Amino acid sequence: MFTTYEEALGWIHSRLRLGIKPGLKRMEWMMERLEHPHDKINAIHVAGTNGKGSTVCYLRNMLECAGYNVGTFTSPFFEVFNERISVNGHPIADEEIVRLANIIYPLAVELESTEWGSPTEFEIITAMAFYYFGNQEDVDIVVFETGLGGRLDSTNIINPLLTVITNIGYDHMNLLGETLPEIAFEKAGIIKEGVPLVSSVEQEEAIKVIMDRATSLQSQVYCLDLDYHITNKRPIAYGEEFSIRTPTNTFQELIITMKGEHQIKNAALSLMAISVLQQQHDFIIKETHIREGLKRARWIGRFETLCDRPTIIIDGAHNPEGINSLVNTINTRYNDRKVHIIFCALKDKKLSDMIIPLETVAESLSFTSFDFPRVSSAKELFDVSTFEKKDFDEDWKSCITRKMKSVTNDEILIVTGSLYFLSEVRPFIVEECKNI
Incomplete structure (x- = not known):
């Protein structure tokens, strides 16, 4: 067991040698032993090739501005490891990392002797996040970012309020497939039965895969340029300005400080997700919260x-x-x-x-x-x-x-x-x- 933060972190990072082991059995086994903390979480699940971190950031800031306590699970970290598990943008304390590592460690040891083998670094961190947020009563909602793909990603045992797919591109092709439809199939694996999906995927062949999956699961889909639309976009000195039209509202002259046309798409995707939370889950988020949240969102390392x-x-x-x-x-x-x-x-x-x-x-x-x-x-x-x-x-x-x-x-x-x-x-x- 661990008594210091350095010991806990050293153990977690030592799991990197196990590489990537796609599959959900190890996660399901650990969650069973922990009495299913992931089932207690109000979650948004975000997958995609690029833009996941920025999308999570926009969502968090809009929800925070509306007065909600928001957890996030992201990767990789930029300044401190703890930021991967954060509440309202603040990484959890070193002491929490030690406590969580001590809870997961005996399960990891026991798993080694099973047919599924040792959990990876990402599985350890994901299990820590599920346990932490599942037992954190003052967190209203948690935004989970997939680590790799979606269908077999460690985070994909949650049943979220909403799923989000940012985009589809050629990355991690050795694991996700050589073609856009193959990669889209893996990303679409996060879609759950009856759970709405918001997407900014643009390629027709990828959209078809996602729509087919959503239709089979009776999941309502909101697609960029079909169900919500970006207009009047232009760069400004300190960011971007744009307008967006959703099925229920129009927002004029929104401002973001993260630069690039791709950030406009990430912000619009996030706003559409907020609209779904308002309409289907009774979240109270006013236009002033949306505007302020988008404007104050910052994401380290993105231009x-x-x-x-x-x-x-x-x-x-x-x-x-x-x-x-x-x-x-x-x-x-x-x-x-x-x-x-x-x-x-x-x-x-x-x-x-x-x-x-x-x-x-x-x-x-x-x-x-x-x-x-x-x-x-x-x-x-x-x-x-x-x-x-x-x-x-x-x-x-x-x-x-x-x-x-x-x-x-x-x-x-x-x-x-x-x-x-x-x-x-x-x-x-x-x-x-x-x-x-």
Whole structure:
């Protein structure tokens, strides 16, 4: 058993060696032993290739502004591990992590001797979250983000009030499938019988898979551009402005501070989800709560400006769809300025599909690496690129320091790629910015 936070965290992280083990049997076994805490939770379940974290953030802020206590379960973390299990945006205490780890540890040990084997790191964390929120009486609703896919994701044992699918793209194809319909099938696995679904999926072949699944389960579906519509969108100095029309209301000139057209879609998706909670579950959320919640929502690592002179931005574009959104945002906001990019990615990504779009907007392109399983070396990334103004440095601290010193005040430096990479480098950049 654990007496310190460091011991508990060390044990949890040691489970990374088990990798990814899709399936729900281990979770169901642990929840049975814990007397089904997940069944006590009012939940929203969010899946999708990109935009899950931002969508969770928008939902949380609107619900908070309406006076609700909101739990969230997200991944990965950016500053502290505890933020994966949070209440009203505040990570749970170190003491809670120790307590929860001590509750789950004996179950993990017992599971090792069963036919299903040891639980993974993500299963351990998910079980901790279910136990915590299932026994937390002052939390009104919890927004759960899937870790990977949906159908076989550890979170998929909950029966939520509402399911949300952000979008479908090519990521984790070794586990989720090679085609959009195959990937959509895995994401659609979170749809439950009679539970409404809100979606911003746009590809016809993916929508068909989702609709077929929803129809078979008598789940009412609200789709972007069919049931709710975005209008009058435009970038503004500190974010985005847009209007939205839902089946029951129209909201004019909404403002978000997270930048990029993709963030407008995430915000609209969240607002439609709020509308469903109002109509079908009697949540009291006024227009003032919606406007204020959207406006104050911040999500670390999503086109986040860490320094103004020079402008240094980090963005968790960790797959081709994320890169395309980043490139679109750069073209919209900074097409008149020189943009220098530092990029790091994991081996299991479609690297050429990520690097080639970056080359279209970069003045220079630097590749680096960090200490993490499955990470690409800087040289491997460098070799994929055919860009003329490129370099590489295996030491990310050296790479970032050098580029920060060379960028002028009228230029832009963007650090992008793996979310795990950004969570490691963000504190370093914040400190370095203090010395500029």
